[in-house]
Structure formats: structure tokens, C-alpha cells
Amino acid sequence: MIRVLIVDDEELVRAGLRLILQSSDDILVVAEATDGGGAIAAVRRHRPDVILMDVRMPGCDGMTAAEQIRDIDRTAKIIMLTTFDLDEYVHRALRAGAVGFLLKDIRPRDLISAVSTVASGSAILAPTVTKRLISTFTERDGNAMKAARAQLSILTDREIDVVDAVARGLSNAEIGRDLAISEGTVKAHISRSLAKLGLSNRVQIAILAYEARREQS
Structure with missing residues (x-):
């Protein structure tokens, strides 16, 4: 069972992500957080396998949280949720140890596949959107x-x-x-x-x- 933490300041986004992920028999959403500070606390308490985290949030943002989570639990796989206008933030997050990023309009089946992929030890690094943005x-x-x-x-x-x-x-x-x-x-x-x-x-x-x-x- 893949244990997932969802981090986003928008309740509807969290609800949608949770609904999609819990449709898979192999994924369990163990906690949610509304900002980076909450994510750090949830990682200490729940030790999730995968963290889906928004880049831009009030208070402690996703990049800051990713940097601190890396020091707390290097086994946790962080996937940043982003949009095209946040390239610089994504770059910092990837350097902090995130294993990739997803656009928020990702299809449900692709989201489930992405979580399974990173949980198995691989990274979200498709030679399409990810390559173009990193480049x-x-x-x-x-x-x-x-x-x-x-x-x-x-x-x-x-x-x-x-x-x-x-x-x-x-x-x-x-x-x-x-x-x-x-x-x-x-x-x-x-x-x-x-x-x-x-x-x-x-x-x-x-x-x-x-x-x-x-x-x-």
C-alpha cells in the first residue's frame, strides 16, 4: 500500500486529489495539509511514501517545505503540483530533492500512475513537458x-x-x-x-x- 500525503491550500483541489487517489486499491491517503508547515508536521507523524505538494501556498510554501522534508525523511518521494508559470519555483523544489512535478490538469489515471511510479523508486521525468521546462x-x-x-x-x-x-x-x-x-x-x-x-x-x-x-x- 502506497501511503500518500496531499498538500494544497485549496480544499477543492485536495478533495479532488484524494478522490482520484483513493479510487486505486494500492493507494492510501494518510493525511492532508494546507501549507508547508502542515506538510512538515504530517511527514513527522505519518511518514508517507509519496507527498503531492503544491508549489505556491501561503505561509510556508512548497519549496521551503521540500527542503526541510528532505532533512527529516530522505525516503519520502515529493511530487510538486504546479503550472507553467512557476518554472523557477519548480527548479528550486527539484534541487531540494523533489522527484518531479505534475501539472494540476493531469488526467486521473496518469496521476495514479505517477504516484505508483515514484513510489517504486523512479522519477517523473518524461521527455516532453518536464524536459522542456527543465531545459x-x-x-x-x-x-x-x-x-x-x-x-x-x-x-x-x-x-x-x-x-x-x-x-x-x-x-x-x-x-x-x-x-x-x-x-x-x-x-x-x-x-x-x-x-x-x-x-x-x-x-x-x-x-x-x-x-x-x-x-x-
Whole structure:
């Protein structure tokens, strides 16, 4: 059973999300919160597997909460709920350890699938909306590009190949087929790259790759 915490300051949004998620036999909504402060308290009390959290809320917002939740429980998977006009906020949230983000007009079945995906240890990193948004707000800072390239220089050539594939939104199985290596080897490369780079998840790897201008069209 996947334990979910819903965080949004709008009651109707929370009710809609809860109704959708609880239609799945594999998902249990264990708590709700109206702001980041409430989310932090709920994480301490309920230890949810997945947190669906709005980016912009009064008081303690989603980004601040994500940064603090990461220190409280690194196993919790945070998915930010956002709209296209919040790119900069999403960037900060992803850096804080969120595993991805969803637009609020997501279809019910896709929401359920997304929660299941992140609960299993993967990230919400489709090579469509997510790639476009990350690419947009990481191409503005030349200093960030230089720093990212320096950070990635500690990886081996094969690890760089895997990082590039992750940034393109490929699954482990797809990366294995592209690089002619086993899925287990892909996982090992990703784990070693995360450890070397001091990162928490695949989304952060993808951001770093985009900042280094390593993305592929």
C-alpha cells in the first residue's frame, strides 16, 4: 500500500486529489495539509511514501517545505503540483530533492500512475513537458553551466553516457538497450553517479546534465 500525503491550500483541489487517489486499491491517503508547515508536521507523524505538494501556498510554501522534508525523511518521494508559470519555483523544489512535478490538469489515471511510479523508486521525468521546462530554466546562467561541467568531469565516459540518457527521460531498460548493457549495469552506473555527485535522485541528475548543455534533442 502506497501511503500518500496531499498538500494544497485549496480544499477543492485536495478533495479532488484524494478522490482520484483513493479510487486505486494500492493507494492510501494518510493525511492532508494546507501549507508547508502542515506538510512538515504530517511527514513527522505519518511518514508517507509519496507527498503531492503544491508549489505556491501561503505561509510556508512548497519549496521551503521540500527542503526541510528532505532533512527529516530522505525516503519520502515529493511530487510538486504546479503550472507553467512557476518554472523557477519548480527548479528550486527539484534541487531540494523533489522527484518531479505534475501539472494540476493531469488526467486521473496518469496521476495514479505517477504516484505508483515514484513510489517504486523512479522519477517523473518524461521527455516532453518536464524536459522542456527543465531545459528552459537551466539555460539562463553561464556560471551554472561551468559549475555543472566541472561537477560532471568526475564521472567516467560510460557514466556520462548514462547521465545523458537519464536527462533524455529514458527508463533503465531503454538506457540498457541504447548502450547495449544490462539493466542491472545501468542501475549500478546511476547509483555510482549519484554518490559521486552528491545527488539524491534521477531528476537532479537530469538538471545537472541540462546545465552542462549535455541535453540532446
